[in-house]
Amino acid sequence: MVDEDLFRNAVENLEQADALLFGRVTYEMMEAAWRLPARTGARPDWMEPFARTIDAKKKYVVSSTLHRVDWNAELVPGDLANAVQQLKREPGKGLFVGGVKLPLALAELGLIDEYEFVVHPRLAGHGPTLFAGLSKPIDLRLVSRLEFGSGAVAMRYEPRR
Numbered sequence: 001m002v003d004e005d006l007f008r009n010a011v012e013n014l015e016q017a018d019a020l021l022f023g024r025v026t027y028e029m030m031e032a033a034w035r036l037p038a039r040t041g042a043r044p045d046w047m048e049p050f051a052r053t054i055d056a057k058k059k060y061v062v063s064s065t066l067h068r069v070d071w072n073a074e075l076v077p078g079d080l081a082n083a084v085q086q087l088k089r090e091p092g093k094g095l096f097v098g099g100v101k102l103p104l105a106l107a108e109l110g111l112i113d114e115y116e117f118v119v120h121p122r123l124a125g126h127g128p129t130l131f132a133g134l135s136k137p138i139d140l141r142l143v144s145r146l147e148f149g150s151g152a153v154a155m156r157y158e159p160r161r
Helices: 004-015 024-034 045-056 080-089 101-108
Strands: 019-023 058-062 073-075 095-098 115-119 140-147 153-159
Touching: 004 045, 019 024, 019 080, 019 101, 024 045, 024 058, 058 080, 080 095, 080 101, 095 101
Parallel strands: 019 058, 019 095, 058 073
Antiparallel strands: 115 153, 140 153
């Protein structure tokens, strides 16, 4: 269940980052859903600020199968750890990562500085499991918590060092 407040929060989060870091599957899914221009009437008007924000954001894509990307994106070359460490060293506000497999790989490498989980009030019983196969536990410290009218709750954590 999505609502206007959830999308407004997502826009605020995206504005806190210089760029987005996606794996191939998430990149292709987000591009299909959010690349402008959208068909007229394809989504509610309150989703448009999110669409404009994500469309304009710089994107980095981790993929061993894609040979080219567009949508304001570039492929991340070479070794994942080295490439992400280099991106993190660049001045600015930082990166946001999305997806399932890429966050697992980055968590294994200790390259995630902050986690945000949005729990929705719906049981699905299928779909990918976040951080399935993580080799060792990562202890987290709650930084913030935000409840939405839909019943969704966004919780932000930092790794305990």
